Amino acid sequence: MKQSSTRLFALLLVLSLSSFGFAQSPISTAKTQPERAADGSKKAGSKPVTADVINSDIKEALAVIQSNYVGAKTLDYNEVFKSSIDSMLHSLDPHSNYFDAKEFEQFKTDQSSRYFGIGATIGDLSSPDGKVLATYIKATFEGAPAHRGGLRYGDKIVEVNGTSMLGKPFSEVRTFLRGPQGTSAKIVVERLATGKRETVDIVRDAVPQPSISEAYMIRPGIGYINMNGGFNQTTYNEFVQAMRQLTAAGMQQLVIDLRNNGGGLVSQAYRVANAFLSEGQVIFSQKGRMEGATDPPYRSVNRTPNRSPIVMLVNRNTASASEILAGALQDHDRALIVGEDTFGKGLVQNPFQLEYGSMLLLTIAKYETPAGRLIQRDYSNGELYNYYTEGGSLRDKNQEAAKPKGSESKTDTGRSVYSGGGINPDVPIKPQTITNERARVQAKIAVPAFAYTLDLVVGKVKGLENYKVDKPITFDYDIKPTDYPISDAVFASFKEFAVEKYKIPAAQIDREKEFVERILRTELVTAAFGTQTSSQVFNEYDTQLLKAIELLPQAKQLAMQSERAKTVTRQKNTVN
Numbered sequence: 001m002k003q004s005s006t007r008l009f010a011l012l013l014v015l016s017l018s019s020f021g022f023a024q025s026p027i028s029t030a031k032t033q034p035e036r037a038a039d040g041s042k043k044a045g046s047k048p049v050t051a052d053v054i055n056s057d058i059k060e061a062l063a064v065i066q067s068n069y070v071g072a073k074t075l076d077y078n079e080v081f082k083s084s085i086d087s088m089l090h091s092l093d094p095h096s097n098y099f100d101a102k103e104f105e106q107f108k109t110d111q112s113s114r115y116f117g118i119g120a121t122i123g124d125l126s127s128p129d130g131k132v133l134a135t136y137i138k139a140t141f142e143g144a145p146a147h148r149g150g151l152r153y154g155d156k157i158v159e160v161n162g163t164s165m166l167g168k169p170f171s172e173v174r175t176f177l178r179g180p181q182g183t184s185a186k187i188v189v190e191r192l193a194t195g196k197r198e199t200v201d202i203v204r205d206a207v208p209q210p211s212i213s214e215a216y217m218i219r220p221g222i223g224y225i226n227m228n229g230g231f232n233q234t235t236y237n238e239f240v241q242a243m244r245q246l247t248a249a250g251m252q253q254l255v256i257d258l259r260n261n262g263g264g265l266v267s268q269a270y271r272v273a274n275a276f277l278s279e280g281q282v283i284f285s286q287k288g289r290m291e292g293a294t295d296p297p298y299r300s301v302n303r304t305p306n307r308s309p310i311v312m313l314v315n316r317n318t319a320s321a322s323e324i325l326a327g328a329l330q331d332h333d334r335a336l337i338v339g340e341d342t343f344g345k346g347l348v349q350n351p352f353q354l355e356y357g358s359m360l361l362l363t364i365a366k367y368e369t370p371a372g373r374l375i376q377r378d379y380s381n382g383e384l385y386n387y388y389t390e391g392g393s394l395r396d397k398n399q400e401a402a403k404p405k406g407s408e409s410k411t412d413t414g415r416s417v418y419s420g421g422g423i424n425p426d427v428p429i430k431p432q433t434i435t436n437e438r439a440r441v442q443a444k445i446a447v448p449a450f451a452y453t454l455d456l457v458v459g460k461v462k463g464l465e466n467y468k469v470d471k472p473i474t475f476d477y478d479i480k481p482t483d484y485p486i487s488d489a490v491f492a493s494f495k496e497f498a499v500e501k502y503k504i505p506a507a508q509i510d511r512e513k514e515f516v517e518r519i520l521r522t523e524l525v526t527a528a529f530g531t532q533t534s535s536q537v538f539n540e541y542d543t544q545l546l547k548a549i550e551l552l553p554q555a556k557q558l559a560m561q562s563e564r565a566k567t568v569t570r571q572k573n574t575v576n
Contacts, residue, residue: 065080078100082100085098086098089360089362092363093347093379094387095345095347095349095361095363096360096362097349098359099360099361100357101356101357103359104353107359115178115206115207115209116178116180116181116204116206116207117145117174117177117178117207118145118146118149118177118178118185118187118202118207119140119141119143119144119145119146119147119207120138120140120141120144120146120177121137121138121139121140122136122138122157122170122173122174122177123135123136123138123170124168124170124173125447125450125454126447128501128502128503131167132167132168132169133166133167134156134157134158134165134166134167135156135157135165135168135169135170135173136154136155136156136157136192136454137151137152137154138153138526138531139153139527139534140152140530141207141208141530142475142476142530144205144207145203145205147473148202149187149200149201149202150200151187151189151202152191152192152472152473152527153192153457153469153473153526153527154457154458154527155189155190155191156190156192157173157187157188157189158190160176160177160185160186160187160188161176161184161185161186162186163176179204180204181204181205181206182205183204184201184203184204185201185202185204186199186200186201186202187199187200187201187202188200192454193458193470209229209232210229211227211230211231211234211235211238211264211268212225212226212227212235212238212239212242213226213227213228213229213532213535214257214532214535214536214539215241215245215246216246216478217246218536218539218545218549219549221250221251221252221253222251222253222254222255222549222552223246223247223251223253223254223255223308224255224539224545225254225255225256225257226257226535227239227256227258227322228257228259228260229261230261230262230263231261231263231265231266231268231272231321231322232264232265232268235264235268235269235271235272236268236272239271239272239275240275243275243306251308252308252309253308253309253552253555254308254310255310255311255545255548256310256311256335257312257545258312258313258314258322258325258326259314259315259317259318259339259544260315260317261317261318261322262317262319262320263319263320263321263323263345264321265321266320266321266324266367268321269321269322269325270283270284272325273300273324273328273329274300274301274305275305275306276305276306276310276334276335277302277305277328277329277332278300278303278305278566279300279301279302279303281299281332282297282298282299282300282328282370283299283300283324283328283370284297284327284367284369284370285297285298285367285370285372286365286366286367287366287368288364288365288366289364289365307559307563309552309555309556310335310336310555311548311549311552312326312329312335312336313338313548314326314337314338314340314342314425315339315340315431316340316341316342317343318339318343318423319342319344319345319422320343320346322342323342323343323344323345323346323375323422323423324367324369326342326423327369327370327373327375327423330411330417330423331369331370331373331409331411331412331417332562333411333412333413333415333559333561333562333565334558334559334562335558336427336554336555336558337423337427338426338428338429338544338547338551339425339428339429339544339548340425340428340429340431341421341423342375342423343377343422344376344420344421344422345375345422346366346367346368346374346375347363347365347366347367347376348364348365348367349361349362349363349364350364369409371409371410371417372409372419373406373407373409373417373418373420374406374419374420375419375422375423377420377421377422378420406418406419406421407419407420412562412565412566412569413561413562413565427551429543429547429548431543431544432542432543432544438512441512442512442515445504445508445509445512445516447502448497448498448501448502449494449520450523451497451501452494452497452498452520453520453523453524453527455497456468456524457524457527463489463493464489464490464493467484467490467524469527469528471528473527473528473529473530474530475532476532476533477529477530477533478536479525479529479533479536479537483528483529484524484525484528486516486517486521490520491513491517491520494509494516495509495516514541518538518541522534522537525537
């Protein structure tokens, strides 16, 4: 451990952002001889607590640990240092963080919208007693190494670079499949259709992690864009491509799904908002102490914005940059916000790269919506666990009955909106929930559903040979009702399979008939068209999304009111 570490402690505590001043000599392990009081205790210092005092105390504490701690020889000082900085930063706010060199590299990868690997979705299959048997290819991505190498749904992964994968869960197999760009993954697979083993040599490459997982016409004239992948470097370009695709398909109204979008690059959220707001309209503001942290409001520069009616779906995991987007469109009455209260993360973090490859992500400002609302909710109790759990799935269990908190502001058309608790939806819609017992039953059913589909897609189920998937995967496909419908015959066949081989009571399967039909069709569509298309199956059962579609006439009315408000504003400005 170097003095640079201890000094960083001190300087962070006083928030000196301009310089981190690293020294080079190691900390001495010699016993210190502090001045003692008459009773033998260390005299309390009369000097005020400064960076130098803190630096000296930390240096001394580390020396004592090195000399006296029973486990000092095996102590991971990087972990000690990291945990100390983490604790210090989290005493400031919930979102300031320290990243060591390895974590910083992963952070940069996440922001780049890609990772390095083979480009495939995998899943494991368990025996009736719960033991993992093997991991299988479930889908490949268009143009990715796995797709180019000919891997398909149902290929059993036997070995990777000479190491057996049999019996390993998919999370462990995934670590073997990923690796640096340009390295080789020699994968032995057992083909589903033939049972023969083949060795496929795949060179790892960059695999996109798109921000937009789905973009298709969910109804005639209605486009749907699912932006659950966060705001990364490619988000706006993906958005432009999706809008062009949908417009060409006849889109007149739009549903944008921001549920579970945890945020990311605010610049990308700004560009998406800019696509829908008129020149001069404020998108967001930020206020802080650091030079450049408080800037003039960020405004739209778009002279020809898209005017399609918009419903925007949000939930308790909609956070940060996605809240900025939702808040901007809500304040200008440009979109009808539906769903649940968002997370309430409205703090600005700036990355400060440190000397040895680590990084400090420090809160430097707060975001405000165009109406002057603060997005950030209260974190003054200082309890991180409570903050994240109460801010996520456990927050405001009865929020539909609660009144919004914080100061009131007005949208362009005079609607009331509120500060300090994320973005409150214009139309609250609770997600569909099930009991814990039903969730356990469904999880149990999912295992034989996958096993059964493996037989179904290769034509091994007698009388259901027409469900065989024998063509190469087709990407960018919009699902049709005629694609792999789950008939009564398929359901009956699966029930017999699950009862006989997995000992699941027939009554449980009957009670979960809708779930069975959904998961079987999802697996079949995944085998034929990939995960982007198969997610469309689940959308037809999504009560929040279905309600959002029903609310599009209300969104259209709101868009008209917004246009009238802008006309009145322009007329007033002309007169003045």
